Amino acid sequence: MSTVTDTLRECHRLRIHLKALQEEIDRGPRVLKAQQARLAQQQQAHKDHHDAITKLKLKQREEEGTLKQTEVRLAKLESQLTSTANQKEKEYEAKQSEIRQAREKKEALEDAILATMAALEEKVVAVAAVDKQWAEAQADFAQSQEDAKVRLARLKADQVESQAALLKAETGIPAKNRATYDFLVKAHGPAALTPVKDRVCQACRTGIHEQKVMEVNSGAFALCSTCGKMLYPTE
Ligand SMILES: [Zn+2]
Structure with missing residues (x-):
């Protein structure tokens, strides 16, 4: 799944x-x-x-x-x-x-x-x-x-x-996150989403807190606390 x-x-x-x-x-x-x-x-x-x-x-x-x-x-x-x-x-x-x-x-x-x-x-x-x-x-x-x-x-x-x-x-986006998703993609288009690579947000190049990296790696919905983009781990 x-x-x-x-x-x-x-x-x-x-x-x-x-x-x-x-x-x-x-x-x-x-x-x-x-x-x-x-x-x-x-x-x-x-x-x-x-x-x-x-x-x-x-x-x-x-x-x-x-x-x-x-x-x-x-x-x-x-x-x-x-x-x-x-x-x-x-x-x-x-x-x-x-x-x-x-x-x-x-x-x-x-x-x-x-x-x-x-x-x-x-x-x-x-x-x-x-x-x-x-x-x-x-x-x-x-x-x-x-x-x-x-x-x-x-x-x-x-x-x-x-x-x-x-x-x-x-x-596949959980109902509780859907409004945030819709709002962000409407405002930024594809740039509303960004991968996290080596614990760094690829949109704003800022380091991400260990705790949040773990959440993202486990597959949870999370935003970069610096640029506000939706995060996902690189494959
Ligand atoms: Zn960022």
């Missing part, structure tokens, strides 16, 4: 376990929120990559359009130069200056187009990896949701089972 202190030990174990279960259940929504934030971030990164490609393609088209215009203008200027060759020197110089500027612009545009193409190429090459990464992120998220569902079901089943076991164990 189990003693009162055996009952207290069991109640302590179950109450610690129930508290840990509740904490883990409560953590669920916070974990989910963090995972959702991470998924949103990964989705944004994926979208940004594809948007960057669209923008670079547009930029390349615009630069090529401007280059074409510049080339047409340059050809026109050059043909005018031939026809103005016989004209006044001043006009000739002005035309040459215009041609020089148009050529510089053409070169700058060609460089810009090359840079845009290189940037675009880099992004396009990375598309497969970026798409794969996003697909994996979604699969990971779905898997973690599934895992969380299974875990939560397990935690809740354990909770129901442990709660029933606690109620059953608590029937």
